[in-house]
Ligand SMILES: Nc1ncnc2c1ncn2[C@@H]1O[C@H](COP(=O)(O)OP(=O)(O)OP(=O)(O)O)[C@@H](O)[C@H]1O
C-alpha cells in the first residue's frame with residue numbers, strides 16, 4: 001500500500017479550494033505503487049489522481065516531470081496531464097509534501113503479459129522517444145553508474161543476508177560496467193521505469209503511460225532494455241524470446257537502432273538489471289517491519305543479471 005502521507009480533511013479542503021475542478025465527492029488512498037502517496041480524487045467533474053511526492057523524489061525535479069507529461073500529451077502520447085490551479089500552477093504543497101493533481105487515465109495495467117502487450121509497448125516506447133526529441137529540459141539520470149556506486153556501497157556489507165554471494169556479484173558487476181558502459185549512444189528523454197504497472201490497456205489497446213517520476217535524459221536504448229527486463233521474463237524467471245522479439249521489432253519499426261546501440265544492448269541490459277537489483281536490495285535491507293509497503297524481490301533482478309551476462313549479441317533478444 002503506498003499511502004505514506006494522509007492529509008487531514010481541513011488540509012485537503014484548503015488544497016482543493018486552489019483548483020477549479022468542481023466539488024470533491026471522495027478521495028481514497030490507492031493501494032498500488034511504492035514510491036509516492038496516491039489518491040483517487042473524484043469531484044463533480046470526474047476522477048483525478050492526487051499525488052504527494054515522497055522521499056525518492058527531489059522537489060527540484062518536479063517541474064521536469066510535470067512539463068514532460070505536458071509535452072508528451074501535446075504530441076499525442078497517451079499520458080496524464082498535470083492540472084493547473086486557479087493561479088496557473090500545477091505544483092503546490094499538501095500536508096508538508098510537494099503535491100499535484102493529474103488527469104485520470106482510463107484502462108488497467110496488464111496482470112498477465114502477452115506477446116501483443118509487448119508489441120504495443122515497443123511501439124509506444126519508440127513513440128515516446130521520438131516525441132521527447134525536442135523536449136527542451138535535461139535531467140541527469142541519478143540512477144546510472146554514480147547512483148549504482150553509492151547504492152552498492154551502502155548495501156554490499158549486508159547483501160549476503162539476502163543471498164549468499166550477492167555482495168561479490170554486485171562488486172564484480174559494477175567494476176565491469178564501469179569499464180564497459182557506453183557513452184556515445186543516442187540520448188534523449190527516457191521513462192526509466194516502464195514496468196507493466198505503469199502501462200495501461202483497454203480491450204488489448206494501449207491507452208497510455210503513467211508514473212514519469214524517474215524520467216531523465218539518458219541513452220534511449222537503455223529504456224528499451226529496462227522494458228525487456230520488466231516484460232519479457234516469465235514469473236518462473238525464464239526469458240521469453242517471443243515476447244522480446246515482439247517488443248524489439250515493434251520498437252525498431254518506429255525508431256531503428258544504430259550499430260552502436262545494437263552492440264551495446266547486452267551491457268545495457270546488465271546495467272538495467274543492476275539498477276533494479278540495487279534499489280530493491282536497498283529497500284529490502286532497510287524495510288520497516290509492519291509498514292504496509294510490499295518490498296519487491298531483489299533476487300528477481302540478480303537472476304536477470306546472470307542471464308544477460310551470458311548473452312553474446314542482440315540476436316538473442318530478437319534483433320539481427
Ligand atoms: N493518471 C492516472 N490515472 C489512473 N490511475 C492512476 C494514474 N496515476 C496513478 N494511478 C494509479 O495509482 C497507482 C500508483 O501510481 P504510480 O505507479 O504513479 O505510483 P508510484 O508510487 O510512483 O509507484 P511505482 O513507482 O512503484 O510504480 C497506479 O498503479 C494506478 O492504479
Ligand SMILES: N[C@@H](CCO)C(=O)O
Nearest residue numbers: 034193195276280296
Ligand atoms: N519498478 C520498480 C519499482 C518502482 O520504481 C521495481 O520494480 O523495482
